[in-house]
Amino acid sequence: MTSKITCGKSALEQSTGMIEAALKDVAATYTQTGGGGIIEIKLVATETFVVSISQEERVDQIKYEFDIKSDGELVLRNRSTDTQTKGR
Numbered sequence: 001m002t003s004k005i006t007c008g009k010s011a012l013e014q015s016t017g018m019i020e021a022a023l024k025d026v027a028a029t030y031t032q033t034g035g036g037g038i039i040e041i042k043l044v045a046t047e048t049f050v051v052s053i054s055q056e057e058r059v060d061q062i063k064y065e066f067d068i069k070s071d072g073e074l075v076l077r078n079r080s081t082d083t084q085t086k087g088r
Contacts, residue, residue: 006072
């Protein structure tokens with residue numbers, strides 16, 4: 001994440017901020033232009049989202065783990081990628 005993102009105190013405001021941060025990162029760093037685009041954004045743990053992007057024979061998954069500071073600033077703790085092969 002290159003820009004500072006802050007969010008409010010409620011769970012909805014925090015989720016919205018984390019999703020916004022993840023989408024900004026995907027737009028800035030994901031270079032595969034084919035396929036079907038984003039097919040899912042899923043909360044998998046507290047402050048952890050997975051963005052799934054459909055490609056021809058696979059689904060690329062980018063996992064974002066955040067920390068939220070007391071002032072609401074989001075900090076990207078970890079970003080990892082995985083690929084799931086589509087079954088036929």
